[in-house]
Amino acid sequence: MPTVGHGLLQHWSMISFIFGLNFVDWNFKRNFRYRPSYNVSPGRDIPVIRREDGSDGDSLVLQCMKWGLIPSFTKKDEKPDHYKMFNARAESIREKASFRRLVPNSRCVVAVEGFYEWKKDGSKKQPYYIHLEDDRPLVFAALYDTWKNSEAAGEIHYTFTILTTSSSSTFGWLHDRMPVILGDKESMDTWLFGSPSSKFETVLKPYDGPDLVWYPVTSAMGKPSFDGPECVMEIKLKTEETKPISQFFSKKGVNSEQSSNLGSMQGDLIKNNQPKSLKEEPQTQGSLDHPSVTDEGNDESKPSILDHPSVTDEGNDESKPSISTLTNEGAGKLPIKRDYEELSANAKPACGKAEKPQTSPARKKKNVGPADNKQPTLLSFFGKRYHVHNHLLQHLKRAHQNPPVHRRAATEIESPALPVPQPYGPAFLPPRQPPPLPPAPPYHRGGAGKGGYRNSTSLQHCKSST
DNA sequence: CCAGACGTTGTT
DNA sequence: GTCTGG
DNA sequence: CCAGACGTTGTT
DNA sequence: GTCTGG
Numbered sequence: 001m002p003t004v005g006h007g008l009l010q011h012w013s014m015i016s017f018i019f020g021l022n023f024v025d026w027n028f029k030r031n032f033r034y035r036p037s038y039n040v041s042p043g044r045d046i047p048v049i050r051r052e053d054g055s056d057g058d059s060l061v062l063q064c065m066k067w068g069l070i071p072s073f074t075k076k077d078e079k080p081d082h083y084k085m086f087n088a089r090a091e092s093i094r095e096k097a098s099f100r101r102l103v104p105n106s107r108c109v110v111a112v113e114g115f116y117e118w119k120k121d122g123s124k125k126q127p128y129y130i131h132l133e134d135d136r137p138l139v140f141a142a143l144y145d146t147w148k149n150s151e152a153a154g155e156i157h158y159t160f161t162i163l164t165t166s167s168s169s170t171f172g173w174l175h176d177r178m179p180v181i182l183g184d185k186e187s188m189d190t191w192l193f194g195s196p197s198s199k200f201e202t203v204l205k206p207y208d209g210p211d212l213v214w215y216p217v218t219s220a221m222g223k224p225s226f227d228g229p230e231c232v233m234e235i236k237l238k239t240e241e242t243k244p245i246s247q248f249f250s251k252k253g254v255n256s257e258q259s260s261n262l263g264s265m266q267g268d269l270i271k272n273n274q275p276k277s278l279k280e281e282p283q284t285q286g287s288l289d290h291p292s293v294t295d296e297g298n299d300e301s302k303p304s305i306l307d308h309p310s311v312t313d314e315g316n317d318e319s320k321p322s323i324s325t326l327t328n329e330g331a332g333k334l335p336i337k338r339d340y341e342e343l344s345a346n347a348k349p350a351c352g353k354a355e356k357p358q359t360s361p362a363r364k365k366k367n368v369g370p371a372d373n374k375q376p377t378l379l380s381f382f383g384k385r386y387h388v389h390n391h392l393l394q395h396l397k398r399a400h401q402n403p404p405v406h407r408r409a410a411t412e413i414e415s416p417a418l419p420v421p422q423p424y425g426p427a428f429l430p431p432r433q434p435p436p437l438p439p440a441p442p443y444h445r446g447g448a449g450k451g452g453y454r455n456s457t458s459l460q461h462c463k464s465s466t
Numbered sequence: 467c468c469a470g471a472c473g474t475t476g477t478t
Numbered sequence: 479g480t481c482t483g484g
Numbered sequence: 485c486c487a488g489a490c491g492t493t494g495t496t
Numbered sequence: 497g498t499c500t501g502g
Contacts, residue, residue, distance in 0.1 A: 073497055083484045085491050097490040097498060224467065
């Protein structure tokens with residue numbers, strides 16, 4: 001089985017950050033329309049790795065596809081809607097008409113440096129940037145499909161959807177679903193090379209590694225047009241704690257007060273513990289140790305995808321980069337089980353970064369307060385979309401020449417990539433956060449250590465909460 | 467992003 | 479016109 | 485039989 | 497393409 005390791009991705013990452021990709025001269029398929037971005041939303045092209053067509057071997061292809069699956073049966077004259085299927089519940093991919101046919105032979109993986117998820121707090125939504133502590137790329141399990149529309153004669157459009165699963169116990173306070181993260185080489189190999197009849201359930205589970213960390217970022221990144229390093233800069237949250245509990249349940253109270261938070265980048269207060277604040281804590285969670293990020297053996301044993309000769313760029317294959325191996329190292333996998341039973345209720349303010357885990361979330365549904373539950377829905381918006389950040393892929397030469405432009409607000413529209421040399425150097429990376437702390441207490445009931453299993457519509461194992 | 471809705475009561 | 483869902 | 489759907493998240 | 501609902 002071919003091996004695809006983190007190494008590859010890690011390598012890309014290093015190249016882009018440190019070396020600047022010049023030396024990766026990979027010829028990507030003709031229309032490799034990719035531009036690095038800190039804010040990727042459905043409809044954008046990003047590189048994915050898939051098995052080579054018809055290959056029963058270990059050949060892999062690196063190719064750009066648009067995020068947001070357009071099933072092959074979509075009418076040729078229909079306007080493709082990438083927002084409809086940008087995610088697929090892992091628990092039900094074998095049942096849903098749009099996905100099940102892709103499971104046998106259209107599995108792929110997507111590598112990103114991190115992604116964003118919004119924590120809801122009443123009417124407000126606070127985005128958080130989630131990434132691996134050591135910045136290795138995150139590898140998501142995905143499914144792709146092809147479609148031809150009426151125009152562009154014969155042009156085949158490749159699109160993909162990212163699988164989601166229930167959240168791990170440590171991530172659950174932020175959101176109840178998370179992308180399926182293939183944390184080690186074995187799981188990547190299983191997903192990419194497993195036989196059509198394989199039981200993929202074992203790899204389509206919540207990633208529980210303690211090395212998955214996060215911190216709040218500006219809500220400005222909620223706009224697809226907002227791109228640039230600012231998207232991944234940590235901000236301090238203003239905490240409003242201290243409200244009597246009664247207010248917690250009162251939406252009214254909460255809202256009014258909190259409303260200020262929206263884009264706030266400022267503030268921060270600190271506080272001490274209090275009874276749980278409504279909002280869970282913002283925090284950066286840390287993990288405990290970094291698992292071994294080490295890689296000990298770097299993999300040498302197995303070739304990584306990059307050096308894997310078989311990875312070709314679909315159209316032209318000539319170029320195969322010859323990179324040597326990199327270390328792979330599996331991500332840390334199992335975390336330690338943490339048990340915090342204590343739900344700490346308090347909030348830790350964010351002082352800087354590492355804080356602590358949050359407390360368990362209040363349960364969402366029911367507590368509604370008194371009247372006023374109905375707020376204007378401001379929360380919709382892009383609630384769902386994953387904003388995948390990937391400057392990681394800057395190694396793509398094209399990309400390199402066309403760095404993302406930092407835009408503000410809706411002022412502009414996406415401009416086609418133009419060579420604008422405007423390098424923002426490697427110095428932009430998001431701050432790392434060291435402090436590991438115990439994760440937050442899970443809130444799912446019943447849950448067992450990891451993601452809670454609940455049932456819901458479908459079957460397979462992991463279910464999510466809520 | 468952009469097509470489509472633009473409601474309430476009663477509920478999961 | 480503006481919000482919402484996809 | 486055949487037209488129509490085929491998705492996810494999140495909620496009041 | 498394939499399943500579902502009417």
